[in-house]
Amino acid sequence: MASAQGSDRKFKVAIVGATGAVGATLLQILAERKFPASCVVALASARSAGSEVEFGRRSLVVQDLEQYDFNGTDIALFSAGGDIAAKHAPRAAAAGCYVIDNSSKFRYVDEIPLVVAEVNPDTIAMAREGRIIANPNCSTMQMLVALAPIHRQVGIERINVATYQSVSGAGRSAMEELGRQTAAMLSFQSPKIERFPVQIAFNVIPQIDRFEGNGYTREEMKMVWETQKILDPAIKVNPTAVRVPVFYGHAEAVHLETAEPISVAQVRELMRTASGVELVDEAVAGGYPTPVTHAAGNDPVYVGRLRKDLSHSRGLSMWIVADNIRKGAALNAIQIAELLVEHYL
Numbered sequence: 258m259a260s261a262q263g264s265d266r267k268f269k270v271a272i273v274g275a276t277g278a279v280g281a282t283l284l285q286i287l288a289e290r291k292f293p294a295s296c297v298v299a300l301a302s303a304r305s306a307g308s309e310v311e312f313g314r315r316s317l318v319v320q321d322l323e324q325y326d327f328n329g330t331d332i333a334l335f336s337a338g339g340d341i342a343a344k345h346a347p348r349a350a351a352a353g354c355y356v357i358d359n360s361s362k363f364r365y366v367d368e369i370p371l372v373v374a375e376v377n378p379d380t381i382a383m384a385r386e387g388r389i390i391a392n393p394n395c396s397t398m399q400m401l402v403a404l405a406p407i408h409r410q411v412g413i414e415r416i417n418v419a420t421y422q423s424v425s426g427a428g429r430s431a432m433e434e435l436g437r438q439t440a441a442m443l444s445f446q447s448p449k450i451e452r453f454p455v456q457i458a459f460n461v462i463p464q465i466d467r468f469e470g471n472g473y474t475r476e477e478m479k480m481v482w483e484t485q486k487i488l489d490p491a492i493k494v495n496p497t498a499v500r501v502p503v504f505y506g507h508a509e510a511v512h513l514e515t516a517e518p519i520s521v522a523q524v525r526e527l528m529r530t531a532s533g534v535e536l537v538d539e540a541v542a543g544g545y546p547t548p549v550t551h552a553a554g555n556d557p558v559y560v561g562r563l564r565k566d567l568s569h570s571r572g573l574s575m576w577i578v579a580d581n582i583r584k585g586a587a588l589n590a591i592q593i594a595e596l597l598v599e600h601y602l
């Protein structure tokens with residue numbers, strides 16, 4: 258296996274959707290982590306071509322994706338939605354470029370790896386030929402970073418989860434809508450509803466993405482399908498996905514049933530040593546993570562409110578919080594790019 262580790266090799270990287278919420282964070286994290294890039298290309302729609310985006314202390318001029326030739330580009334980080342991925346990821350891959358796609362377009366294709374850097378990094382090898390790697394859904398991502406160590410230790414049979422998901426997960430326009438609706442309400446005007454099915458300001462909405470035939474939403478089914486693909490097809494998952502008027506950071510109330518018993522002290526120890534996890538768990542006011550106090554702008558997946566489920570002998574309850582734009586999207590994509598550089602390019 259070729260390895261770029263320890264070498265001075267540098268790689269040409271393209272960011273597709275560079276003007277979006279995740280795109281901006283991809284650029285920020287590439288600069289923060291000093292990714293070995295010889296050149297970073299910012300791509301978006303023709304509408305944005307010629308505008309500028311920040312990359313560390315520099316700015317990059319945005320180019321039109323439609324006109325871009327991927328020959329010679331080593332890695333393309335896509336965050337422009339499923340339709341754009343469907344159209345442009347295959348042509349990038351055919352040009353020899355590794356694509357890491359943040360949309361759900363390729364997540365359920367058997368031959369395409371769906372990778373959480375801390376959980377199943379070895380599956381990246383499956384992309385040697387096809388060159389496309391899928392980045393999981395943000396809610397699944399943070400849940401599995403915390404739950405994988407428990408599953409490895411004692412087996413998880415079933416997960417009940419309710420999510421509290423911030424509006425940034427729905428993109429820049431959704432954040433703008435929360436801002437506008439909040440300002441309107443505070444000045445006694447009626448809020449305009451465009452991006453969400455009902456008012457999001459001062460409200461919570463038990464629908465993310467469209468409804469499937471079984472009464473669950475697609476966001477909820479993503480958590481089922483992706484947990485089974487990434488961690489174990491035998492795990493049963495029962496999610497309720499809820500949008501809340503928070504800008505950055507998803508929270509999850511997770512109730513799980515394990516195959517073998519495990520004590521809270523043992524889980525605490527697992528969380529202390531788990532890669533990517535930070536335990537914040539004191540039974541005092543504020544002794545738990547929240548999107549605002551911990552997650553927003555930070556890398557770890559925070560775990561708190563760990564306790565034995567009073568109603569089940571092998572049940573555990575916990576609260577998992579992370580920045581949905583960082584670990585839930587951009588950071589994991591860049592961790593995958595780092596693994597590509599280290600082992601596959």
Ligand code: A2P
Pocket residue numbers: 273274275276277278279280300301302303304305306322323336337338341427428429430
């Ligand atoms: P643009 O700003 O040119 O529309 P978000 O999820 O935050 O809304 O971001 C979506 C990203 O996807 C933006 O960078 C957006 O670029 C990009 N995008 C949308 N449509 C296209 C397209 N047809 N071609 C390339 N990029 C697109």
